[in-house]
Amino acid sequence: xxxxxxxxxxxxxxxxxxxxxxxxxxxxxxxxxxxxxxxxxxxxxxxxxxxxxxxxxxxxxxxxxxxxxxxxxxxxxxxxxxxxxxxxxxxxxxxxxxxxxxxxxxxxxxxxxxxxxxxxxxxxxxxxxxxxxxxxxxxxxxxxxxxxxxxxxxxxxxxxxxxxxxxxxxxxxxxxxxxxxxxxxxxxxxxxxxxxxxxxxxxxxxxxxxxxxxxxxxxxxxxxxxxxxxxxxxxxxxxxxxxxxxxxxxxxxxxxxxxxxxxxxxxxxxxxxxxxxxxxxxxxxxxxxxxxxxxxxxxxxxxxxxxxxxxxxxxxxxxxxxxxxxxxxxxxxxxxxxxxxxxxxxxxxxxxxxxxxxxxxxxxxxxxxxxxxxxxxxxxxxxxxxxxxxxxxxxxxxxxxxxxxxxxxxxxxxxxxxxxxxxxxxxxxxxxxxxxxxxxxxxxxxxxxxxxxxxxxxxxxxxxxxxxx
Amino acid sequence: xxxxxxxxxxxxxxxxxxxxxxxxxxxxxxxxxxxxxxxxxxxxxxxxxxxxxxxxxxxxxxxxxxxxxxxxxxxxxxxxxxxxxxxxxxxxxxxxxxxxxxxxxxxxxxxxxxxxxxxxxxxxxxxxxxxxxxxxxxxxxxxxxxxxxxxxxxxxxxxxxxxxxxxxxxxxxxxxxxxxxxxxxxxxxxxxxxxxxxxxxxxxxxxxxxxxxxxxxxxxxxxxxxxxxxxxxxxxxxxxxxxxxxxxxxxxxxxxxxxxxxxxxxxxxxxxxxxxxxxxxxxxxxxxxxxxxxxxxxxxxxxxxxxxxxxxxxxxxxxxxxxxxxxxxxxxxxxxxxxxxxxxxxxxxxxxxxxxxxxxxxxxxxxxxxxxxxxxxxxxxxxxxxxxxxxxxxxxxxxxxxxxxxxxxxxxxxxxxxxxxxxxxxxxxxxxxxxxxxxxxxxxxxxxxxxxxxxxxxxxxxxxxxxxxxxxxxxxxxxxxxxxxxxxxxxxxxxxxxxxxxxxxxxxxxxxxxxxxxxxxxxxxx
Numbered sequence: 001x002x003x004x005x006x007x008x009x010x011x012x013x014x015x016x017x018x019x020x021x022x023x024x025x026x027x028x029x030x031x032x033x034x035x036x037x038x039x040x041x042x043x044x045x046x047x048x049x050x051x052x053x054x055x056x057x058x059x060x061x062x063x064x065x066x067x068x069x070x071x072x073x074x075x076x077x078x079x080x081x082x083x084x085x086x087x088x089x090x091x092x093x094x095x096x097x098x099x100x101x102x103x104x105x106x107x108x109x110x111x112x113x114x115x116x117x118x119x120x121x122x123x124x125x126x127x128x129x130x131x132x133x134x135x136x137x138x139x140x141x142x143x144x145x146x147x148x149x150x151x152x153x154x155x156x157x158x159x160x161x162x163x164x165x166x167x168x169x170x171x172x173x174x175x176x177x178x179x180x181x182x183x184x185x186x187x188x189x190x191x192x193x194x195x196x197x198x199x200x201x202x203x204x205x206x207x208x209x210x211x212x213x214x215x216x217x218x219x220x221x222x223x224x225x226x227x228x229x230x231x232x233x234x235x236x237x238x239x240x241x242x243x244x245x246x247x248x249x250x251x252x253x254x255x256x257x258x259x260x261x262x263x264x265x266x267x268x269x270x271x272x273x274x275x276x277x278x279x280x281x282x283x284x285x286x287x288x289x290x291x292x293x294x295x296x297x298x299x300x301x302x303x304x305x306x307x308x309x310x311x312x313x314x315x316x317x318x319x320x321x322x323x324x325x326x327x328x329x330x331x332x333x334x335x336x337x338x339x340x341x342x343x344x345x346x347x348x349x350x351x352x353x354x355x356x357x358x359x360x361x362x363x364x365x366x367x368x369x370x371x372x373x374x375x376x377x378x379x380x381x382x383x384x385x386x387x388x389x390x391x392x393x394x395x396x397x398x399x400x401x402x403x404x405x406x407x408x409x410x411x412x413x414x415x416x417x418x419x420x421x422x423x424x425x426x427x428x429x430x431x432x433x434x435x436x437x438x439x440x441x442x443x444x445x446x447x448x449x450x451x452x453x454x455x456x457x458x459x460x461x462x463x464x465x466x467x468x469x
Numbered sequence: 470x471x472x473x474x475x476x477x478x479x480x481x482x483x484x485x486x487x488x489x490x491x492x493x494x495x496x497x498x499x500x501x502x503x504x505x506x507x508x509x510x511x512x513x514x515x516x517x518x519x520x521x522x523x524x525x526x527x528x529x530x531x532x533x534x535x536x537x538x539x540x541x542x543x544x545x546x547x548x549x550x551x552x553x554x555x556x557x558x559x560x561x562x563x564x565x566x567x568x569x570x571x572x573x574x575x576x577x578x579x580x581x582x583x584x585x586x587x588x589x590x591x592x593x594x595x596x597x598x599x600x601x602x603x604x605x606x607x608x609x610x611x612x613x614x615x616x617x618x619x620x621x622x623x624x625x626x627x628x629x630x631x632x633x634x635x636x637x638x639x640x641x642x643x644x645x646x647x648x649x650x651x652x653x654x655x656x657x658x659x660x661x662x663x664x665x666x667x668x669x670x671x672x673x674x675x676x677x678x679x680x681x682x683x684x685x686x687x688x689x690x691x692x693x694x695x696x697x698x699x700x701x702x703x704x705x706x707x708x709x710x711x712x713x714x715x716x717x718x719x720x721x722x723x724x725x726x727x728x729x730x731x732x733x734x735x736x737x738x739x740x741x742x743x744x745x746x747x748x749x750x751x752x753x754x755x756x757x758x759x760x761x762x763x764x765x766x767x768x769x770x771x772x773x774x775x776x777x778x779x780x781x782x783x784x785x786x787x788x789x790x791x792x793x794x795x796x797x798x799x800x801x802x803x804x805x806x807x808x809x810x811x812x813x814x815x816x817x818x819x820x821x822x823x824x825x826x827x828x829x830x831x832x833x834x835x836x837x838x839x840x841x842x843x844x845x846x847x848x849x850x851x852x853x854x855x856x857x858x859x860x861x862x863x864x865x866x867x868x869x870x871x872x873x874x875x876x877x878x879x880x881x882x883x884x885x886x887x888x889x890x891x892x893x894x895x896x897x898x899x900x901x902x903x904x905x906x907x908x909x910x911x912x913x914x915x916x917x918x919x920x921x922x923x924x925x926x927x928x929x930x931x932x933x934x935x936x937x938x939x940x941x942x943x944x945x946x947x948x949x950x951x952x953x954x955x956x957x958x959x960x961x962x963x964x965x966x967x968x969x970x971x972x973x974x975x976x977x978x979x980x981x982x983x984x985x986x987x988x989x990x991x992x993x994x995x
Binding site: 403 | 491692703706718719
């Protein structure tokens, strides 16, 4: 006799636990099944531990640069064990928090691996054995896992994915990051701050692909000082273990090269974690890339089964998953619920941070969407100058006809926090004057958003634009 | 070496000022890289390169005013496609180029909106070989809503037409094939290009910089409205694009959506109500001119009449009514009434069968809770009420008013008579409060005092049932082998068939009749 539940959520990451908690808050009886640790990739091997390490990297960088402001520290001494403990402490506290919140809401959190048996039944395997669970509704939120292309798949503890790199086994003398995306740049920054000589190899023609050039430039400049090398349009051909080194063969316009590194981080991409769910038993099928197709209400092809998060497509972001979680639960509750957001912010938590939302210039050009541009360099921001961090830029794209805000991007310290205003403006359908007409505290970095919009008409207070006529 | 010139900017813009240069001599650029940003009187536009190579010379500087066709940058090692000589001979090569670059373009029936999935072609507006401009009508199509022109999505020549008048076609089906010149807009360019020594490379970046192509301009299709407003519109089933936004930049607010729904309801157009059901579409035809037939008078409708009108229409449209009739023997009630006439009067009560009927209704409501309910279409719930309040239709000089007698299940028949008399008097004097008019379980409309037999009262929404009582008359009734004179009264039970089944309607009527025919037994507890 199988147990029964009104709603089962598979996967307790930021998508899954949001769905479970929200459904419980709305009065549903909920079971949450997690195969590894509550919190998912985000909390255990993603956003959170990487941010804990980036905090440490920031502390190190600030002490190193304090001399510019007349404060001199000795070169910091790093106790790697304590650094790891700090990071693990943050993760464990949040992980415990998820369990506590589940318990408080009477969400039945089961540690186990769920597979489908039928379109209304799961099999859950764990140390206690195998049990069955019948459900009325199911939300699949099993996320994604790092992908390693065949030729680079070698058995060596020196070749790691992001999970391995977050372990912080040591500070390798020479560290290679394969893949200049968000994860590679963040972890590369951490290792560089801890003392590694970091090389980044990216196959495409810029790091942080998809982000406008002018926003990436300050970051590139920063990396040119911080990293040993950043190579774009370069492919890694092979990896070989040779003693305590990894021999890396890579190719670019200059030919084939070989180099030796102490550790290699592969972060080329992630794939949806759908292959072990036995979806076919529920009558479901993932597409050729492993994504589960859903409609705008997160409904799969099988009535009663929903999918959210990394599993249904890019961008693979925790905050996208948690919004989708609410959309799915509302749909289950019989509300007319769809995912109709106009923008999803993206952030690279490097130093300086990069954040963007809505339309980018790259996308506008590709789709021939007309726009007007406003830019405000942080050199003109009193607050940025006071912080000795003028290496920033805020830009906005607006509709030339209606002056509606279509997109925004920024680079600079705290860009990840500052992008929220642009997201709200875009979702609200705000026009330029809505933002320029809002009083922003002075002196703050948030003023750069207002001034970038004023700059569209050449009217930014702290930026003189010669009259065009 | 090759030269990149300023491409056509579209929309009649033929010059601009260089706002910033994005490259410098020595830079190696790729196809698609921005060379510079130019500011026109409409927008700041990036000028991308459509080839890759090393910049060896920049022919302009920031602040320069440049025109379409003007040389901007010289590149080395570019993959040059066009021979230099080809452009040296004025406009001809460009025309040749553009005709060589024509491509077939199939035109399919676009989405016509409003849930229209297709229609019948009423006429063809073009013939094969016609040159049409973007926006010109190709065909006219008749849908169940209107005759609509289907415009050409691009400019070009009609190569073939796949349909004929009278054809029934669906959205997405092929209408015509057109040949489209990739560079058909560049007729002004040739003269200028003659001044360019170096060739223009194939496919000028026209497609990339040409602005305002409606089919790809995403921003135009997004209705500006915050998430809460979008959610409200979705829940109400309102198409946001139809709501006029009152806020800055045309943003639609929650108030705008509410006002739109209200206006739709007033117009009588089908708009989804809060209840989720469709409020009836009463598109009244204009009245004839009655003065043609004789003298007439006009009188403004009173507020009360307006309320009655709206409420009755809403109830009638919303509720599928069933009417259950019965003839009930009121002889005993009349006898008791006569017997206790002075008691009724002494307690300030009127002497009327209404008092007994209300008591009988209260008993039935407690036994048949589905009659004491309301139907929430929005949430899909039936709300059962554990209180028993009876609304009583009162005929006043200005019109019908229905005050509600509260807690009748806890009242004796004498109490009911007394309270009802007071309430009816207050009602006729227009002294009732809104609270007196709300909260009914079921309504009673007794027209027996006036006359007539059966009538079919309209359920007083949000209630689900109403009882109509006609005039009692003495009739011979066959009983125990003989005809006896009995006071027979016609009752009609109107009810909402969405929540009450026919069998339960009949059961309610039978039980109600049983109580009324032998009220003494009921008062004894039977």
